[in-house]
Amino acid sequence: MTEPLISLRHLSKHFTMDRDLLGRTTSVLKAVDDLSLDIFPGETFGLVGESGCGKTTVGKLLVDLYTPTAGEIVYGGVDLAKLRPQERRRYCRDIQLIFQDPYASLNPRMPVGDIIAEPIRVNRLQPAEKIDDRVGYLLNAVGLSANYRNRFPHEFSGGQRQRVGIARALAMEPKLIVCDEPVSALDVSIQAQVLNLLDDLSEEFGLTYLFIAHGLNVVKHISDRVGVMYLGKLVEVAPKRELYSNPLHPYTKALLSAIPVTNPALRTERILLEGDVTSPIDPKPGCRFASRCYAKSDCVGCDCDVEMPPLREVSPGHLVACYLHPGD
Amino acid sequence: MSEWNQSSVDEVPMRGSESQKADETFAMGIALPDGEIPVYEHDETLHDKPENQWLEMWRSLRANRAALVSLVFITALVVIAVIGPYITPYNPIETEMSNALKPPSAEHWFGTDQLGMDIFSRVIAGTRVSLTVGLLAVSIALTTGIILGAIAGYAGGWVDTVIMRLMDMMLAVPSILLAITLMAALGKGIDKAVIAIGLVSIPEYARIVRGNILSIKENDYIAAAHVVGLSDARIIFRHVLPNALSVIIVRATLGISSAILDTAALGFLGLGVQPPQPEWGDMLGRARGFIFQAPHTLLYPGMAITATVLAFNLLGDGLRDALDPRARIK
Known part of the structure; x- marks a missing residue:
């Protein structure tokens, strides 16, 4: 197998919620907890999970907006978390982020041409006289006219703004782009356009994507492999076809059953999860999904309430963290 | 499955x-x-926008009538402040007791005051003091306030706590009282009045700037700026402050008017400009005993203060709209 482009190894990000009088931490939110993941060059890795499961935190850890509590982010043979800020900046240039909200992610007082030119200028990616051409080229690459460069963000629609955000990320000539729910703020018809654009760009610019989404439907279109997250943990990772045809984790099954099916003949029973998402603050030992798991009673003698099951490979490339599928 | x-x-x-x-x-x-x-072809109806931001801003400001009138008025005030002493019909500090408290007439357009000085000449001569004090005091307060507020808001943590508690301490004392205390320590005189007024209004600016920066900092475009590798200084000056600019400018223009009022108040209390040098607030203060016998002695300096303050406020409003690409009048 090829070398992964980037490896997350036992990555954790904990937020302190409360301290006692002596400043000792008494309550911790485990947004990402001991997560390991490889992303290979050229692939699109879909990361799904419901709100609050930590998927955005993973994205922000990758682009250095958060510092990991523990674990490593290995890129180009070095652990980004251990680098000094100056060096880290050089590596982080290769990892860019596309934001969820196209209305908040563009500076309202900057013409879009400047928004795209600034990263090029500041990082000296192009000689000064070529910046203008580059901006025009990038605008065209994301399907906007180069004549729009002097317009302000508020003069664009949501889909067009998202294209500007994509152009800004491309300006950095990245290897990996973290797409943080890039289409969930857009109209359904525009979603498809932006997804197709991302698809085309990955070929044109040789990009690798970490595509974060809250549902499996969007991810199904664009991903090569899919990881399912639940409360800071990866519960299942598999190639797309495998995951959609043979989901193993009870949570993945529930997510898949929630995708609307257009053909009434194909509709199946929806798996409804009982109860609320368990709080990621001071999680109890045991499987994170145990309190909502409908399959728990099938697993006689399992340690569901004692220890989180490890992520194990059950078939080539298909990993699942569930005692029902011990693997090997 | x-x-x-x-x-x-x-x-x-x-x-x-x-x-x-x-x-x-x-x-x-x-x-x-x-x-x-879909390829977005060049739409012939949507032409390129002019490159020049300042031109756009000027167009928008021109379309706002109140702001334009205010701008003309303020420009006139500046001209008067510069050439004022040369165009007064009478010497503004020459007393003529036999001619005291005369109502407006052809010789004395605004009448004369209790010492027989020509009020029209004094109002014109006072423009320079009021404008200078207003602008200087606001410059002191604004620069210090923006720097302190920006550092507090952007850095957060203990830096924020130290700066803002200091500002709170200053705000706890009424500003005019603090200014009087400072004047007592520094001594009388217009230069000291400028410093006192400037210093006491720092907390207002620091608070406004900090508050704005706290909210702006949470925006995704600031995170985006971090991701593309911009330095903190560049993020503050290119992304955070421009977005706080409209609030700062409006506050500054309002600040000029309140500094003018404060100077007037200090003058009224006899702490600012020393007689016989003309100053609007001082004129009000000294003439207040004659309000029923000779209301014109208060009317004209009072009107000068009101009109100037109003003009700065209206200009501030206009500037806020002109500086915001979204609110520009097309």
Whole structure:
């Protein structure tokens, strides 16, 4: 197998919620907890999970907006978390982020041409006289006219703004782009356009994507492999076809059953999860999904309430963290 | 478990029409446009916008009548402040007791005061003091306030706590009282009045700037600026402050008017400009005993203060709109 482009190894990000009088931490939110993941060059890795499961935190850890509590982010043979800020900046240039909200992610007082030119200028990616051409080229690459460069963000629609955000990320000539729910703020018809654009760009610019989404439907279109997250943990990772045809984790099954099916003949029973998402603050030992798991009673003698099951490979490339599928 | 990869009826035309693609896309439940991504051709009706931001701003300001009138008025005030001493019909500090408290007439347009000095000449001569004090005091307060507020808001943590508690301490004392205390320590005189007024209004600016920066800092475009590797200084000056600019400018223009009022108040209390040098507030203060016998002695300096303050406020409003690309009058 090829070398992964980037490896997350036992990555954790904990937020302190409360301290006692002596400043000792008494309550911790485990947004990402001991997560390991490889992303290979050229692939699109879909990361799904419901709100609050930590998927955005993973994205922000990758682009250095958060510092990991523990674990490593290995890129180009070095652990980004251990680098000094100056060096880290050089590596982080290769990892860019596309934001969820196209209305908040563009500076309202900057013409879009400047928004795209600034990263090029500041990082000296192009000689000064070529910046203008580059901006025009990038605008065209994301399907906007180069004549729009002097317009302000508020003069664009949501889909067009998202294209500007994509152009800004491309300006950095990245290897990996973290797409943080890039289409969930857009109209359904525009979603498809932006997804197709991302698809085309990955070929044109040789990009690798970490595509974060809250549902499996969007991810199904664009991903090569899919990881399912639940409360800071990866519960299942598999190639797309495998995951959609043979989901193993009870949570993945529930997510898949929630995708609307257009053909009434194909509709199946929806798996409804009982109860609320368990709080990621001071999680109890045991499987994170145990309190909502409908399959728990099938697993006689399992340690569901004692220890989180490890992520194990059950078939080539298909990993699942569930005692029902011990693997090997 | 094969339900999930079975294709469904789907009459929507799709990109990459092989059934495999269709299979993958159907699950999205959304229609994909056929053909390539729509290319946004150059729309002839949407011409390029002029490059010059200042030109755009000027156009918008010109369209706002109140702001334009205020701008003209303030320009006139500046001209008067510069050439004022040379165009007064009488010497503004020459007393003529036999001619005291005369109502407005052809010789004395605004009448004369209790010492027989020509009020019109004094109002004109006082413009220079009021404007200078207003601008200087605001410059002191604004620069210090922006720097302190920006550091506090952007850095956060203990830096924020130290700076803002200091500001709170200053705000706890009424500003005019603090200014009087400072004047008592520094001594009388207009230069000291400028410093006192400037210093006591720092907390207002620091608070406004900090508050704005706290809210702006949470925006995704600031995170985006971090991701593309911009330095903190560049983020503050290119992304945070421009977005706080409208509030700062409006506050500054309002600040000029309140500094003018404060100077007037200090003058009224006899702490600012020393007689016989003309100053609007001082004129009000000294004439207040004659309000019933000779109301014109208060009316004209009072009107000068009011008109100047109003003009700065209206200009501030206009500037706020002109500086905001979204609110620009087209």
